[in-house]
Amino acid sequence: MSHWLEAALQDGLRAVDSNELIERAARHQLLVDIYRDERAARRVSPSLIAEECRLKRIKRYRRHQPRPGWNWGAAKGGRPSAGSALHFARGYFGEGLIVAALSAVCQTYQTPDGLQQGSGAHQFDILGVSPWAVFECEAVGASFLAYPDMIILTQDGGPELIQIKTPSVFAFDRYRRDGGASIRKRYGPQTAAEMYIGRRLGMPFERNHVLCFTWEGFTPGSDEARAGKEIRAIVETVAWEDGMDRFVESIAEEILEDDAAAERGAWPIAYPLGTRWPCDYCNYARTSDSDNPGCEENEKWEPRLLRSMAATPDGSSAPPRPMTSPSPLPPSASPVSPAPTPPAGSSALPPPLPS
Numbered sequence: 283m284s285h286w287l288e289a290a291l292q293d294g295l296r297a298v299d300s301n302e303l304i305e306r307a308a309r310h311q312l313l314v315d316i317y318r319d320e321r322a323a324r325r326v327s328p329s330l331i332a333e334e335c336r337l338k339r340i341k342r343y344r345r346h347q348p349r350p351g352w353n354w355g356a357a358k359g360g361r362p363s364a365g366s367a368l369h370f371a372r373g374y375f376g377e378g379l380i381v382a383a384l385s386a387v388c389q390t391y392q393t394p395d396g397l398q399q400g401s402g403a404h405q406f407d408i409l410g411v412s413p414w415a416v417f418e419c420e421a422v423g424a425s426f427l428a429y430p431d432m433i434i435l436t437q438d439g440g441p442e443l444i445q446i447k448t449p450s451v452f453a454f455d456r457y458r459r460d461g462g463a464s465i466r467k468r469y470g471p472q473t474a475a476e477m478y479i480g481r482r483l484g485m486p487f488e489r490n491h492v493l494c495f496t497w498e499g500f501t502p503g504s505d506e507a508r509a510g511k512e513i514r515a516i517v518e519t520v521a522w523e524d525g526m527d528r529f530v531e532s533i534a535e536e537i538l539e540d541d542a543a544a545e546r547g548a549w550p551i552a553y554p555l556g557t558r559w560p561c562d563y564c565n566y567a568r569t570s571d572s573d574n575p576g577c578e579e580n581e582k583w584e585p586r587l588l589r590s591m592a593a594t595p596d597g598s599s600a601p602p603r604p605m606t607s608p609s610p611l612p613p614s615a616s617p618v619s620p621a622p623t624p625p626a627g628s629s630a631l632p633p634p635l636p637s
């Protein structure tokens with residue numbers, strides 16, 4: 283085991299028998315943020331900071347549903363998606379399973395019902411888990427909101443974060459092959475944003491551990507199993523660095539600029555037709571069909587804007603020119619790599635997991 287969290291996870295999965303593990307994971311699924319509806323409707327979340335398509339980012343910020351008037355979580359191209367449903371379920375159940383396993387071997391863990399005892403086999407405490415642990419703050423004119431998967435206190439005495447990811451076994455093996463940089467490239471912006479929001483709240487986060495695991499263990503007799511490693515898990519720790527705060531704030535400012543421009547009817551342009559990533563994985567349809575408007579037809583989601591344009595004092599009805607390219611435009615000096623942008627036509631990357 284190369285990281286203490288990998289050992290803790292494997293020990294936790296051994297410490298609780300399967301029925302109880304499933305029950306604990308299921309209990310985790312039932313946790314809710316009881317104040318969710320009272321929070322700011324337009325908020326900058328870590329996953330929004332990591333969003334690759336600038337048009338999709340502002341549509342999400344403005345709460346566009348996959349199709350106007352139709353709200354559905356597991357959607358692709360404006361339609362229900364069985365594949366997305368599986369990916370979401372894999373992510374949410376995976377998170378519950380890991381929380382259940384780690385809480386079995388920590389020292390103490392906090393729940394909405396009070397402080398509970400773990401076995402103490404590993405020297406850390408769990409201070410809170412998503413979704414009842416919430417980070418919320420105002421900064422640079424934006425409302426930030428994050429649901430950190432796990433907030434822990436380590437032996438060092440400092441609070442740290444764990445971000446749980448359950449990629450497909452194919453993506454996982456690619457991360458193993460390509461090393462920690464590939465995990466940072468994929469999840470770096472999100473981890474930085476989580477730490478940023480927590481630090482704004484006065485919690486001095488210095489580390490965010492990206493814990494990736496898959497549902498497929500190593501086969502008995504494999505080199506890994508013979509070395510004592512039964513589960514496919516990797517942890518990549520992202521440390522806080524100078525400049526991360528500015529990186530997060532600059533993207534939040536850009537979102538606010540895009541929001542103000544959208545109010546005037548000017549939206550970021552979409553990726554070219556035929557772009558496979560990320561468009562094939564997007565919850566919006568790239569082009570219109572009999573059921574769906576294309577992602578650029580924003581007036582179908584917000585007819586109010588069309589009406590307000592028609593009512594401009596100069597009587598102009600021409601839509602403003604589109605703004606800029608849809609790339610996420612991280613600052614060039616950013617210490618955090620943006621999410622990967624494979625060339626058009628590539629289908630190698632998996633869809634983002636729920637966060």
Ligand code: SF4
Nearest residue numbers: 335552553561564577
């Ligand atoms: S379909 Fe493509 S261009 Fe349109 S919002 Fe989604 S990712 Fe962006």
